[in-house]
Amino acid sequence: QLPNHNPHQYMTPEDEWDRDLLLDPAWEKQQRKTFTAWCNSHLRKAGTQIENIEDDFRNGLKLMLLLEVISGERLPKPDKGKMRFHKIANVNKALDFICSKGVKLVSIGAEEIVDGNTKMTLGMIWTIILRFAIQDISVEETSAKEGLLLWCQRKTAPYRNVNVQNFHISWKDGLALCALIHRHRPDLIDYSKLKKDDPIGNLNTAFEVAEKYLDIPKMLDAEDIVNTPKPDEKAIMTYVSCFYHAFAGAEQAETAANRICKVLAVNQENEKLMEEYEKLASELLEWIRKTIPWLENRTAEHHMRAMQQKLEDFRDYRRVHKPPRVQEKCQLEINFNTLQTKLRLSNRPAFMPSEGKMVSDIANAWKGLEQVEKGYEEWLLTEIRRLERLDHLAEKFKQKCSLHQSWTSGKEELLSMKDYESASLMEIRALMRKHEAFESDLAAHQDRVEQIAAIAQELNELDYHDASSVNTRCQGICDQWDNLGTLTQKRRDSLERVEKLWETIDQLYLEFAKRAAPFNNWMDGAMEDLQDMFIVHSTEEIHSLITAHDQFKATLPEADKERMATMGIQSEIVKIAQTYGIKLSGVNPYTNLSPQDITNKWETVKHLVPLRDQMLQEEVARQQANERLRRQFAAQANIIGPWIQTKMEEIGHVSVDIAGSLEEQMNSLKQYEQNIINYKCNIDKLEGDHQLSQESLIFDNKHTNYTMEHIRVGWEQLLTTIARTINEVENQILTRDAKGISQEQLNEFRASFNHFDRKRNGMMDPDDFRACLISMGYDLGEVEFARIMTLVDSNNTGVVTFQAFIDFMTRETAETDTADQVMASFKILASDKSYITVDELRRELPPEQAEYCISRMTRYIGADGPAGALDYISFSSALYGESDL
Numbered sequence: 001q002l003p004n005h006n007p008h009q010y011m012t013p014e015d016e017w018d019r020d021l022l023l024d025p026a027w028e029k030q031q032r033k034t035f036t037a038w039c040n041s042h043l044r045k046a047g048t049q050i051e052n053i054e055d056d057f058r059n060g061l062k063l064m065l066l067l068e069v070i071s072g073e074r075l076p077k078p079d080k081g082k083m084r085f086h087k088i089a090n091v092n093k094a095l096d097f098i099c100s101k102g103v104k105l106v107s108i109g110a111e112e113i114v115d116g117n118t119k120m121t122l123g124m125i126w127t128i129i130l131r132f133a134i135q136d137i138s139v140e141e142t143s144a145k146e147g148l149l150l151w152c153q154r155k156t157a158p159y160r161n162v163n164v165q166n167f168h169i170s171w172k173d174g175l176a177l178c179a180l181i182h183r184h185r186p187d188l189i190d191y192s193k194l195k196k197d198d199p200i201g202n203l204n205t206a207f208e209v210a211e212k213y214l215d216i217p218k219m220l221d222a223e224d225i226v227n228t229p230k231p232d233e234k235a236i237m238t239y240v241s242c243f244y245h246a247f248a249g250a251e252q253a254e255t256a257a258n259r260i261c262k263v264l265a266v267n268q269e270n271e272k273l274m275e276e277y278e279k280l281a282s283e284l285l286e287w288i289r290k291t292i293p294w295l296e297n298r299t300a301e302h303h304m305r306a307m308q309q310k311l312e313d314f315r316d317y318r319r320v321h322k323p324p325r326v327q328e329k330c331q332l333e334i335n336f337n338t339l340q341t342k343l344r345l346s347n348r349p350a351f352m353p354s355e356g357k358m359v360s361d362i363a364n365a366w367k368g369l370e371q372v373e374k375g376y377e378e379w380l381l382t383e384i385r386r387l388e389r390l391d392h393l394a395e396k397f398k399q400k401c402s403l404h405q406s407w408t409s410g411k412e413e414l415l416s417m418k419d420y421e422s423a424s425l426m427e428i429r430a431l432m433r434k435h436e437a438f439e440s441d442l443a444a445h446q447d448r449v450e451q452i453a454a455i456a457q458e459l460n461e462l463d464y465h466d467a468s469s470v471n472t473r474c475q476g477i478c479d480q481w482d483n484l485g486t487l488t489q490k491r492r493d494s495l496e497r498v499e500k501l502w503e504t505i506d507q508l509y510l511e512f513a514k515r516a517a518p519f520n521n522w523m524d525g526a527m528e529d530l531q532d533m534f535i536v537h538s539t540e541e542i543h544s545l546i547t548a549h550d551q552f553k554a555t556l557p558e559a560d561k562e563r564m565a566t567m568g569i570q571s572e573i574v575k576i577a578q579t580y581g582i583k584l585s586g587v588n589p590y591t592n593l594s595p596q597d598i599t600n601k602w603e604t605v606k607h608l609v610p611l612r613d614q615m616l617q618e619e620v621a622r623q624q625a626n627e628r629l630r631r632q633f634a635a636q637a638n639i640i641g642p643w644i645q646t647k648m649e650e651i652g653h654v655s656v657d658i659a660g661s662l663e664e665q666m667n668s669l670k671q672y673e674q675n676i677i678n679y680k681c682n683i684d685k686l687e688g689d690h691q692l693s694q695e696s697l698i699f700d701n702k703h704t705n706y707t708m709e710h711i712r713v714g715w716e717q718l719l720t721t722i723a724r725t726i727n728e729v730e731n732q733i734l735t736r737d738a739k740g741i742s743q744e745q746l747n748e749f750r751a752s753f754n755h756f757d758r759k760r761n762g763m764m765d766p767d768d769f770r771a772c773l774i775s776m777g778y779d780l781g782e783v784e785f786a787r788i789m790t791l792v793d794s795n796n797t798g799v800v801t802f803q804a805f806i807d808f809m810t811r812e813t814a815e816t817d818t819a820d821q822v823m824a825s826f827k828i829l830a831s832d833k834s835y836i837t838v839d840e841l842r843r844e845l846p847p848e849q850a851e852y853c854i855s856r857m858t859r860y861i862g863a864d865g866p867a868g869a870l871d872y873i874s875f876s877s878a879l880y881g882e883s884d885l
Contacts, residue, residue: 027232028122030224034235035125037219038133041242042069053125054116060090063113067097070132087114095124103131126234133241148237151244152176155183161196167236172225174202177243181209184247188213199226216242256825257844263822264849266346267879273339274351280332281357287325288365291317295369295376302465304387311380311694318712319687329366330720333359334727337803341731344807345738347818347880350794360795374709381699388697390464392535397455401473403528404448408480411438415487418494430509430589432495435488437513437591442488444521449481512569513590519562520593523601526552526559530608537699539623546616553609563602570595626698633689634703640682641706644714647676651725652762661743662733669729673722683715731803739810749809752776753802763799772805819880826872835860835869 032053040049043062046069050056057063059082064075076093079086091110099105105127112120130144137147149164156162159179164170171177173196182191188209194202203222210216219239225231301307336359339351353359415438419431456474460467529552536542588594654668690708693701701707736746756764756772764772766789773780773788780788792804829844830836836857841850853875860869 024232026224026228027235028118030220030228030232030235031122031126032118033221033224034219034232034238035122035129037217038129038238038242039066039125041217042066045069054118054121057091057121058114058116059087060092060094060110060114063094064090064097067094067128070128071097071101073097084114098124098128098131101131103127126238129234129238129241133245134237137241137244145237148241148244152180152240155180155247159183159191167233167240168230171236171240172231173199174204174206174222177206177210177240178202180240180243180247181206181214185213210243214243214246216246252828253844256828259825260822260829260853261846261849263879264852266342266348268852270339270343270346270348270351273335273342274353277332277335277339277351278354278357280328280335281353281362284325284328284332284362285357285365288369292369292372295372298376298379300383300463301387304384304391307380307384307387311384314377314380315691315694323716326716326719329362330723332362334723337727337731338734341734341803341807345735349880377709384697385699386462388535390459390462392533393455393459393462394464394466394470396533397452397459397470397474399531399533400448400452400455401477403524404445404452404477407445408484411484412480412487415484415491427589428495433510433513433590435491435495437517439488439492440514440517441521442484444518449477452477508569508573509588509590512566512573512588513593515562515566515569516591516593516598519559519566520598520601522559523598523605526605527601527608530605530612534619536619536623537697539620539627542616542619542623546620549612549616556606556609560602563598566598567595626693626696629689629693629696629698630701631703633686633693634701634706636682636686636689637704637706637708637711640686640711641714643679644711644718647672647718648714648721651722652760654725662729662736662746666726666729666733669722669726673726676718676722683711686711728801728803732806735803735806735810741810746806749806750802753805763801764805765799766793769800769805819876822876822879823873826876830872833865834862834873835865836872837866837869841870 036050036053039053043049043066046065048062048065050062061078064078067073068075075097078090078093088110091113095105095108095110105124108120108124108127113124134144134148137144137151145167149167152164156164156176156179159175159182161173162175162179164176175194175196178189178191178194182189189205194205200222203220203225207218207220207222211218216239219242220235301310336351336353343349343351419427452474456470459470464470534545536545651669651672654665654672660668687708732746735741736743752772752775753764756768756775758765758768769789769792770780770785773785788808789800792800792808826836827833829840831840838854841853844850845853853872854870856878857870857872857875860871862869
């Protein structure tokens with residue numbers, strides 16, 4: 001439907017047909033040829049044509065048909081009679097239709113057309129051309145003629161030897177027409193080879209190319225134009241207007257294609273980001289899924305080396321395997337936020353990841369990983385301490401068992417002997433005293449047996465891997481000890497029965513035996529203590545052992561006196577024997593201990609004392625070294641911990657500072673990020689000191705409240721926070737630029753947000769957000785506020801972030817592509833059809849975008865579409881989330 005126009009909008013005095021002037025013969029010839037070709041270019045669509053312009057319109061039938069074709073409207077039904085009044089009636093119907101379109105016909109009547117008046121017929125056709133082919137050409141609010149001229153001037157401006165100033169002599173050399181064709185279709189004409197002094201060749205080239213490739217019939221004659229001083233303006237305008245319509249449609253299609261390509265490019269990029277998010281999320285969740293069972297495995301090893309290897313594997317996990325995953329998790333959140341921002345800015349629906357792959361799902365999985373991880377490290381250290389204690393106890397158990405079994409060797413056989421039955425009086429008394437000495441010895445060894453049983457009990461409680469053999473050996477020792485007690489009592493009973501028969505006893509032998517036995521036990525105990533294994537974890541503990549050792553050394557003079565007294569008894573025995581001529585057998589009947597045994601053991605004790613001193617001093621040195629490691633670690637940790645906290649606070653200040661632009665914030669945050677990255681060497685050095693501490697079995701440090709775990713968690717939070725903050729500013733820049741808001745507007749939004757951010761944590765509670773909106777002039781009811789909250793907090797987190805606030809403040813005024821705009825663009829490519837074909841898509845769009853549309857468009861189901869036609873309307877709706885692609 002053509003719009004109504006002011007009849008004087010497009011007609012100028014020179015355009016009106018001057019009835020009083022004779023038409024120039026040359027101009028009449030040009031007009032006849034041009035107007036005839038122009039009419040036929042439209043009549044052929046109805047399957048007919050004219051031969052003689054003044055004769056073939058006389059009955060009004062083809063004139064009415066021509067108007068119907070070029071206007072797309074139906075005229076009243078023509079009269080079928082052949083009488084003159086029938087013809088006049090039909091011509092009047094045509095003229096009335098022309099007048100209904102706002103055209104003022106100057107002195108043109110139906111009778112003159114029926115009579116074949118050439119001048120009036122040409123005038124009428126020019127009026128039709130002016131109204132339907134030229135009137136709608138308007139560039140920069142100019143008249144139709146001026147608009148067409150301005151269009152020609154702009155299109156031919158870059159070409160040499162072309163200077164379009166009018167619609168007559170500016171076109172005589174043919175270069176202007178060739179330039180118009182070359183500007184739009186450079187593949188059809190090689191402009192560089194055209195010559196200004198070959199006007200007929202240039203004109204014929206333009207006519208032939210236009211007819212063959214642009215469907216513009218030949219309306220002019222080259223020789224007539226060249227040989228006419230001033231070619232007819234109406235003929236030239238008619239022909240040139242055909243080029244405008246031919247190329248204007250192409251430009252419109254190109255504009256539509258560009259819009260579609262832009263929209264498709266956004267969708268393709270978003271789909272790529274979605275695929276990358278899904279892939280990265282799947283890989284990270286799979287890694288967490290595989291890692292958690294390893295950290296949950298609490299199968300203890302039997303040997304220290306195996307457990308220490310597990311600890312080393314855990315350190316590799318923390319230092320080597322986990323940090324890249326921390327970065328992946330942070331990058332995943334950044335990619336998700338960036339994608340959602342791009343989708344909002346391009347008026348697309350929000351991205352919903354696959355089930356189980358939401359950012360919250362990944363965060364929950366990560367939280368579970370870290371909980372298991374913390375428990376695993378605590379378990380490793382506890383197990384290592386347990387194995388250390390077990391190894392110490394097992395070695396101590398073996399040592400005490402060996403000493404005890406060495407002492408008990410042969411004791412059962414001795415107690416079972418019945419030597420007293422044939423012994424002499426002296427021998428009987430000797431046997432009795434010897435047995436008393438044994439009982440004293442036996443009682444002294446009771447403590448060791450109890451220690452052996454206590455160690456075995458502790459090994460069982462600590463789940464020692466070889467507890468069965470420990471229990472077997474302990475049970476054997478206890479059973480043997482019970483048997484020794486029984487045998488001892490039986491032998492005492494037997495000796496006491498015969499003791500009454502014997503009266504004489506050698507007091508000196510007896511005294512020697514009584515004093516030598518406990519002294520010997522004391523020396524055995526001293527040697528055992530001097531060789532006793534120990535394990536300490538601090539300088540205080542080792543100093544406690546040194547103090548005990550010093551106390552022991554202080555008792556040595558008193559012990560030496562006891563040794564001298566005991567050895568004095570033996571000297572007295574020898575003296576008495578010599579005095580009274582007693583022949584000694586050389587063996588004390590009451591003890592197996594000889595003076596030489598006492599001397600040898602005493603020398604052994606004196607030899608072990610300095611060895612014990614050396615061992616304790618070496619342990620002091622080791623504990624001092626451990627203390628240095630503690631202080632070295634604490635000195636660094638006490639600097640790094642507060643540094644991380646300070647950086648976290650500084651990043652928070654930068655993110656809420658409203659004084660600078662987003663770019664200045666970005667530069668500041670980038671500088672912070674670089675400083676943080678440069679600080680990583682300090683973390684690595686602390687990790688090295690932490691490893692040295694663990695290898696030295698140091699598990700506590702009173703000089704600092706920071707553990708390596710605290711530092712690791714703080715460092716990872718710092719890296720994540722700076723990356724998130726930079727991403728938030730990037731998204732704000734993206735939002736600002738895409739929405740076209742100024743820095744001043746953004747600063748105002750930021751100032752409002754910061755004012756109502758009561759907790760200074762970059763988020764507003766719903767009540768604060770409502771107060772912020774009211775302060776900015778929003779009239780909020782409960783329903784409207786609930787709707788706004790679904791926009792700014794779609795995940796129901798209970799808070800409004802700055803990014804969500806900015807998106808809301810800019811969403812209402814943003815100019816974005818819409819589904820209707822894309823539909824209108826496709827409609828242009830489809831030549832106003834409600835469907836589009838595969839060939840049209842491939843002809844109008846670049847290959848990649850064309851195939852993208854073909855693969856996603858559904859089949860057109862209307863009856864008016866050919867086989868294979870595609871539905872671009874549902875496709876356009878799906879692009880903006882109104883349905884599914």
